[in-house]
Amino acid sequence: MTADRIFEALASQPRRKILAYLSAQELTAGDIASRFEMSAPAISRHLSVLETAGLVHSERRGQFVFYRLNKDNLVNTLTSFTFEICPVASALKRESRKRASLKPST
Amino acid sequence: MTADRIFEALASQPRRKILAYLSAQELTAGDIASRFEMSAPAISRHLSVLETAGLVHSERRGQFVFYRLNKDNLVNTLTSFTFEICPVASALKRESRKRASLKPST
DNA sequence: TAAATAGTTAACTATTGTGTTAATTGATTA
DNA sequence: TAATCAATTAACACAATAGTTAACTATTTA
Known part of the structure; x- marks a missing residue:
């Protein structure tokens, strides 16, 4: 069941904060990381949890990886x-x- | 922040299932436990997580403790x-x- | 092609969550 | 009041989260 992964993903304050940031605009992994005290690898893993849950989508453009919200x-x-x-x-x-x-x- | 506790509470399949049961009617702790494979103490702790999050309310009536949903x-x-x-x-x-x-x- | 930048993966650690059984509390009833 | 039933709390074991730093991959640029 995928609702499982979604609720799991939402159970973390940093991840909900990431979703809120992405609700306004797409951002690179670095943009996002810079808004937190956490290390980049930690943010990267949060992003992968969100992506596995289908809540965000990532796209590499050159050096950067852009993340955007999957609102639906x-x-x-x-x-x-x-x-x-x-x-x-x-x-x-x-x-x-x-x-x-x-x-x-x- | 209380949204924290609420999302945390929702991050568990058994707890979401409990909420679904309670959406139809109030139930005793035992009624609820009997619907799961889990032991009664395990259910009791799930219920306390839900109550701490403010998602359910409990009331003792004699020997039984009734739980009901806090929909709002x-x-x-x-x-x-x-x-x-x-x-x-x-x-x-x-x-x-x-x-x-x-x-x-x- | 070497250096720099962006990001992820790996390896590890500490903490938390979730289940178990045993013991305890509270209320009813023989 | 002793026994029973409902439910919770205590003590413990095990798995999963979430963070760290170090190592690696991919891309750009000097």
């Missing part, structure tokens, strides 16, 4: 978990779907 | 994190607020 994966996992846990929200969602099917694009 | 805390944390990470959603939220202030109850 994160948002989907968190909202679907929220709905699973919170039947009220789930009921609202069903209600919303029903309305949509009765009266398209409103 | 969970939903608030997850959605606010989602908005933090996903500026698009955040922009939508702002937009939505603006509309609401211009044209109440629509």
Whole structure:
């Protein structure tokens, strides 16, 4: 199950902070590392945890490796978990779907 | 920071499963333990992690301890994190607020 | 091609998390 | 009040995290 890896990835403050940084713009591994007290290798491993979880994507451009956020994966996992846990929200969602099917694009 | 404890609590499959069980109804510690392969003490500790994070509430009634979900805390944390990470959603939220202030109850 | 820069991987250490069984606390009942 | 049932706490073992420094790979540039 991939939700497993995602929640695991989110269980670390530095990793959540990395995601927040990446929410604004793509950044190189070095850019990210410079925002923390930690060593570069430590950041590199955090990035690899995030990438394995499918939360970020990396791309090498010349000397640099750019990281960017994979919003869909994160948002989907968190909202679907929220709905699973919170039947009220789930009921609202069903209600919303029903309305949509009765009266398209409103 | 309490989001810390919440994400930490969510980083465990058994604990997420417990939350899912509790989303349907309140349960005693024993009810919950019986749904897992694990020993009762192990479940008891998972429950205490969830309670410390503010995700569940426990109440002793006679011989039993009943657990129930604290939905607000969970939903608030997850959605606010989602908005933090996903500026698009955040922009939508702002937009939505603006509309609401211009044209109440629509 | 040698040196420098960016980043990751390797090897290691310390700490934390998660499970076990045994002992303990609290409440009920024979 | 002794026995039983529900649940937690204690003590321990083992695996996994998360950090460190050192070594390595890839790319650029003098």
